[in-house]
Amino acid sequence: MIVYKSTDWWEALRHLGSSKIIRSLFKRVLYVGLYATFVEAAAVEFEILKFTVDKEFFTFLGIMLSLLLAFRTNTAYDRFYEGRRLWGQLTNNCRNLAGLLHARLPAHDQARRAYLAGLLSNFPLALEGHLRSKIKFHNLAEVEPGHIEQLRQAGHVPSRIATRLQEFYEQLLREGLILPEHLITIQRHHEALLDVAGGCERIRSTPIPFSYSYFIKGFITVFILTMPFNLLDSYRWLTIPITMFGAYALLGVEMIGDEIEDPFGKDSNDLPLTQMANRMRANVHEILGVDLHEEIRTLADVPYSVVF
Amino acid sequence: MIVYKSTDWWEALRHLGSSKIIRSLFKRVLYVGLYATFVEAAAVEFEILKFTVDKEFFTFLGIMLSLLLAFRTNTAYDRFYEGRRLWGQLTNNCRNLAGLLHARLPAHDQARRAYLAGLLSNFPLALEGHLRSKIKFHNLAEVEPGHIEQLRQAGHVPSRIATRLQEFYEQLLREGLILPEHLITIQRHHEALLDVAGGCERIRSTPIPFSYSYFIKGFITVFILTMPFNLLDSYRWLTIPITMFGAYALLGVEMIGDEIEDPFGKDSNDLPLTQMANRMRANVHEILGVDLHEEIRTLADVPYSVVF
Amino acid sequence: MIVYKSTDWWEALRHLGSSKIIRSLFKRVLYVGLYATFVEAAAVEFEILKFTVDKEFFTFLGIMLSLLLAFRTNTAYDRFYEGRRLWGQLTNNCRNLAGLLHARLPAHDQARRAYLAGLLSNFPLALEGHLRSKIKFHNLAEVEPGHIEQLRQAGHVPSRIATRLQEFYEQLLREGLILPEHLITIQRHHEALLDVAGGCERIRSTPIPFSYSYFIKGFITVFILTMPFNLLDSYRWLTIPITMFGAYALLGVEMIGDEIEDPFGKDSNDLPLTQMANRMRANVHEILGVDLHEEIRTLADVPYSVVF
């Protein structure tokens, strides 16, 4: 994710090249330019392509396509923002869980505090890896002997960590460190962990329906292919840059939508999951009063400019 | 459901034929092409169809129709995504229920664990069948003698499974295996099972209101029938492909909307309910530490490309 | 409510006449046709109505009107669907309440089971009547002597039934049949009953604000009245069908919006409240294991085509 000052217009233009999707967009616009040049050259050389054009009809189709792209943009952004919202909720729940148990656990019980802080921090770290199909097990805390080894063999790592947390609450209950009434609140925060994991999996595995995606791509393709013919009679050679600008607008919205709708990758628009997980780790350790290695803690404060 | 890489533009075009709705769309576009050919031929032969056209008015009607189709698209997609969200919630609730009871049940109590894992897994499997009007009873787990037979005679199978689960919690409470306070959390997860079932039934049984559907179909029909007359004077024989492209755009949005709004079928855009139910079964068994037959477990990992 | 297969295009056209709102729409379109004929005739006879027209401006106003109608359509549909959602929630809550109490009540206690099944089933039946301003008291179950008579005298019948249910839970609590912790869950389901009732009353009693409704009607009226003048110079006598088609589009969206926004009537687009209430009654009796008269039970299975 690239962070920028949204009110600074000029500096924004400078960073244009750093977004992969924007580079890829420029490449495609170039192809369209070549195509338009070819059409224009053929029209000039052979004079075979002259015909009157119903510009109104073309405008109507363009507006209809724009409405479809507005729909596309909305759904893609909704997913992006839902992803962000889910990770924000995860932060809140980790803080709340840590705060509640901090107030219950005896102040001197550093063993349990460290265990909880480590286990709870492992959840977002593992979820980040789970969503990006590569869990960095060496980053997780070994809260008890064999813990990481167990996780390596689990089918669904975040779910396994949640199960360990659940067992931990029951243990606290048996030892009388929490009351049954505490459990009611704890469970509410705890279940949110798996809800967030499930929500993120849903966003990742359910793109916009197949038919819509193909339909819009087909519509754009034909629309751009016919565009030079509609512009030839007014603009002559200027048709080429104008077609490219039109293609930039249409392809741009579609391609950004495609990229935004899965916000868990490592593109310049994707969410900084690693940094967020590190920040949760720092928060949870601070709340529970457990020391965190200086080097690990500072990971949470990486300057927020190009982060993943 | 067909899974595809949304950023890969060219490969997408290759799969065009595999969606039933897109094939059906092409057929209708062809009919419109025949109609346009007929109109054009009549106009040329008899010169009876020449008249000036108010293209502005036609454009206004087209934009209005586009706005209605945007509304259609939004409501259809909302249903699709709500269906997906409900099944995602079901996954979360099954995992949470299994996790909570795993932490409470004695580790050695394999009988109860197997009973719970089987019964809980039956819920999504039965719901899948219930929504597709054909429950595959042989896939359900026979958690106790006569269980499947009872289900066969139930009026509402998912509801019957939920009732059995409810009785199971009460039994655990009576035997002191869970506290009354646990029940408060369990009930919250449990009720979500029936909420998901009810929500899916609602989506399936309530299409967009009758009047809207007819109204939009009528509007599109008249609009497409008049389209060639509006294009004749500019395009002559080119009217035919251009009418077909316009029909493709209008019919496409409407037809995809019709199909998407019931996401529980077995079309290429529908949700992979069977696979999701299998995955819940695998999850629940793993969390509760109950062995699942290798063959059944691997059903959850079917490659995610054409799944139902 | 008329149920239809949304993917079947041709059969849909056949049913066109059965929707009251669509019949009324056709009548108004006919009036507009008469008006357009009059304008056209006057223009031809007296040649007084010839003037140049700014079609662009007309298009702009038309698009603005379309955006207002899109807003109108969205709010109307949101109400329709919220009404459906509320009744779906009612179904879920009745099932959940029945399921929970079924697991608690002794299996042999048929008296209490029948009382609960009857009382709970009365709620949706009474709510249906309450929303349609005519409660069919003879359809309600006489769960205890004088019950229906009491309801007849109540100011707000669903609220009175809810009060009786509330007293029933307290009675169960006093007799130790449920624990106080059960009450927490029961109350959550119970309060949803009154929430649904309140939500439905809100939808019924709050149409789109007065000013918007008038404003849109005024806009459409003037727009349609000026329409023939804008079309005369291009279309001559064809102005008449084209004006009618334009009026069909504009009036149609507005009128359907007006009808959809109160989904509790008995129009062809309204929700099948009676059938849904009957189905809840069948569900609740099945879950609680209480026999229901065959004749009453089958009411829930009325073929879903024209139901109220």
Added chain:
Amino acid sequence: MIVYKSTDWWEALRHLGSSKIIRSLFKRVLYVGLYATFVEAAAVEFEILKFTVDKEFFTFLGIMLSLLLAFRTNTAYDRFYEGRRLWGQLTNNCRNLAGLLHARLPAHDQARRAYLAGLLSNFPLALEGHLRSKIKFHNLAEVEPGHIEQLRQAGHVPSRIATRLQEFYEQLLREGLILPEHLITIQRHHEALLDVAGGCERIRSTPIPFSYSYFIKGFITVFILTMPFNLLDSYRWLTIPITMFGAYALLGVEMIGDEIEDPFGKDSNDLPLTQMANRMRANVHEILGVDLHEEIRTLADVPYSVVF
């Protein structure tokens, strides 16, 4: 609030004058008419205003303005409907609170019942006054000596009533009339009272951001001022009524949005808070079995046509 039958088109036109905002709109449209007359007269007299016009560009700006007004309309309506929803929720919570405590309080304990009914009814009555900046203290029930005097001196009256209710629950708990578990449910309903109050305050005190409001007003002003110049060449003297119609459309949407976004006033589009509060009072008294003075009770049944 004026209530109307939304399906009755003609009667609606008759009431046009009773909405203050619509009268004010007509006045402004008249001013625009005078301005257009002046422009037209100047153009005819001095022939100085003749120039070609790019109608396409004007149309584009008009459509952009329409989209902004659609946004304006949506946000205004969302506030209106959220206000309605909050008061609906208040109704539900009052009924639920009354129902729950009715089932717990001894049937003969008329003193406590009357106290609760009065105090609970005071909440919506006070909130109505609070939102309209004038609490009618003489309408509130004097539930205990000095109660109203205390309220008069409170900084935030609804909050003070809620505090008294909270003390009442604690008293019931101390006397064993409710169990601690009841409190969990009661608190949920109770907190909704203050949530509704806070939500309404939010709607009232946060209009659409300053910049948007000014920006749209500036856009409309310039757009309407240039409108006659765009129409002159086509319409000559007809420019005047057509400009007025355009101004009606644009000013109308903006002005209605301004008015709707604060639904707690006493305009013809505002919510009937007084009547709703009276109805809650009647409901609460009926549920708790407390007599209400005939005269007060009938206030709830004021015919729903012009109510505040």
Added chain:
Amino acid sequence: MIVYKSTDWWEALRHLGSSKIIRSLFKRVLYVGLYATFVEAAAVEFEILKFTVDKEFFTFLGIMLSLLLAFRTNTAYDRFYEGRRLWGQLTNNCRNLAGLLHARLPAHDQARRAYLAGLLSNFPLALEGHLRSKIKFHNLAEVEPGHIEQLRQAGHVPSRIATRLQEFYEQLLREGLILPEHLITIQRHHEALLDVAGGCERIRSTPIPFSYSYFIKGFITVFILTMPFNLLDSYRWLTIPITMFGAYALLGVEMIGDEIEDPFGKDSNDLPLTQMANRMRANVHEILGVDLHEEIRTLADVPYSVVF
């Protein structure tokens, strides 16, 4: 934040200069004017810039851009309003927490009441500073010796205050001043404090995705640069003001969106966080019956016109 009467049209125009974003907008519109003058001058002097223009295509691109800006406006406003909603929720939760504990704490226990009122009031005050990157520690209440010093050293100040509150509840529980059942409700309100903090952090740290922002800025830039060429042939020197008006419309929507989407600054559109925090402090002290220094209390009543 500037407060204004939305129905007063003329006074609104007077305040135009006080919004920083609107001043900045006027500056940019001026630059565009200079550019248009240059283009017009070149066209007149050298006659090199004459060509026919496809106005339809330009209109289509303009409408597509308008749709993107409508999307931009919606997302920006959603953030603004979500921010407002979160602070409204914070108000409700502080009031509810204070109300519940007021009813439980002994009336004479002024020490605990003052401690709670101070600590609870510190939360919004600290959150305001946290969101604006500068906590005014001297404004916080020193509820116990060393409290503010501790907060100064905390990594996340609102989180530290929440932890202290959590410890306070546990202390009340240990001393029997609240029952475990109270804790269930208290926790629900308490967790909302951190949820609000997390939600606000999310809004502040997640602007609209990088690609969309750049894409829209690029689109607008090219569109405005080509605008004079499209208008030259119709308007000659009038091109300059008309281009400026077009630029005003496009740049205005984009710039206001940029500013609105972070509602926690001190611009004229931003939320009056300081005043809201002061008001919560006054409310909480009033509810708990703790005296607040006259000078501090009146901060909550600062006239609502230009507040931060």
